[in-house]
Amino acid sequence: MRHQPTEYRPGTARGAAPPLGREYDLEGRRLWLHRSGSGGPSMVFLPGAGLVGLDFLNIHDRAAELTTSVLYDRAGTGWSERVTLPRTPTEVTDELRGLLRAADVPGPYLLVGHSLGAFYGRRYAQRFPEDVAGLLLLDPGHEDILSYVPKQAAELNEQMKPDPEQLPELSDEQIRSARDQLAQIYAQWPEPVREALIGYNLASWRTSLRETENFETEVYDELRHGGDLPDVPLIVLTAGGDNPYWAQFMPEHLMREAHEGVRAMQAAIAASVPQGEQRVLTGASHQYGHVEQPDAVFHAIRDLLGKADARR
Template sequence: MVARSRLILVLVAGLASLAVTGCKAAAPARDPQAHPGQLVRLADGRRLNLRCSGKGGPTVLLESGFAATSLAWWKVQPKIAKTHRVCSYDRAGYGFSDEGPAPRDGAATARDLDHALRVAKIRGPFILVGHSAGGLYVRLFADRRPRDVVGMVLVDTSIEFQEQRFAAAFGAGAGSLAGIRQRAVRCLEAAERKALPSDDPALVRCTPKPRDGEAAEAADARMAEAVNPANWRTQISELDSLWASTSRAVAAGRGAYGDMPLIVLTAGDAYGDAPEPGRAMVRAFWTGLHREVAARSTRGAQRSVANASHMMMFDQPDAVVAAVAEVSAMSKVGRP
């Protein structure tokens, strides 16, 4: 019983990392966190921040995980830009993008990206890259633009109804993100009271710590986002939608992707802290879920990436870049 309880605690912590993508890695030497890229104005007046670079097709679109901005891809985007046009962006309510209307679910995210690309005149074909919760969002975008999407790379992707699937396999609470939501609620309440930053132990994690060598304007920009109630409202709405309306929309979408190139990358060390024999069980289960997604394409493949945590784009950026290159090559030669 003790071993099972410990396994569930580790699973909860691991599943939390599947969503939370706060950048713990060192910032790039010239941190673009201080300035937006291209602010694209949508029909309702809101602005989304796009960061595009490079040349060559297909255009690669990078979708970050829960609560992460475009800068989650700072190790990956420059490498892809050597051979492709590549765009990352801040979802509504994050980074330099304006807050969007609730709910901030996958359908709203895919719709915003679709509209922003049209306004910015960024045309397909597209290869979609989605990390964690972003894997669900790019699948919904692919449903909106099936003729324009020619391939996908899913980076340790979340799965529709993931909480329910883990709870059914490992017991109640195994797939819960309640702890993350509770923290976001505390941070929202403090932000609305203008009580951030705070030395209160319950609120310290609401605001970012300074990074070594970080420019003052970059630190100020990160702090400005953290003390903005819109950031926390967005996080709560996104969390509340993940295993509900977002999962329902994904499940109602395309059941198969035909022969579209699809690579699902699984982090080999995502559950490295789980006790044995539970660790092997969880890894096998997680890999199996990713194989289910890969099997939706006749040219789908699931691959485990060694020495990679859930934050694979930090740990093993070259694995992501290589998968994009492979999908791009496959998309150009057509079905074998």
């Protein structure tokens, strides 16, 4: 049965209506989606933890000049309905497949997955290879990361993980500082979208911590045992800048070794398929590389579309 879209109602899942897009009812659950452009293969953005669909509006608008482009929020994030977090990759990919069908987004899909979203993009390709025309992975992680980074770096990272339930509310000073930083990040976004994203980030900053609580268990396990990726064009974009989070607790030499390990790990992801390629974005950060270097991300999208078209 085809699920019908409904207008978003303020005061539901996330309190206020999103500035763009609409919600779809999928088996009783409200999910937000924004679609632009036409043609195929359709581009679908899978945000990383802590980000939402509208974070990629800058790339989406340019991609929509070339093909159908879709932004969406997973349940439990953004303007989609609240659910208990974390969730398994199977749950997330089942939901995405159902939503794309409900919204009549034509396949096959070119999946753009950032960080945690890259895990979900790879899992989607493992489970539904016939639906996937290509993959763009933005600074992805990998279930075998411990084989690439120094043991000491991995141990320090684990020790510093915060418990979201134990973290205090943001102080007024922290809110002001965060608002200023977010306003700079989203400076090129239309004002209604910028203000909506700032408000969401300030209210929902614990979401990224909750979404990744099963990172090293269920997420890694599903990907590790999920099988090979299909033989489709793949580009991995590696963030070549420093990691400010690691810099808070990791000595410089160890952080450098960890970065080298991550770069090697992402090269291995690219090499896992015949048409894989790694591109390093010098100076780009993990979280906002698509904001800092949008041209490089767009060029990767354009190149993948060209490769996908050549295979038809």
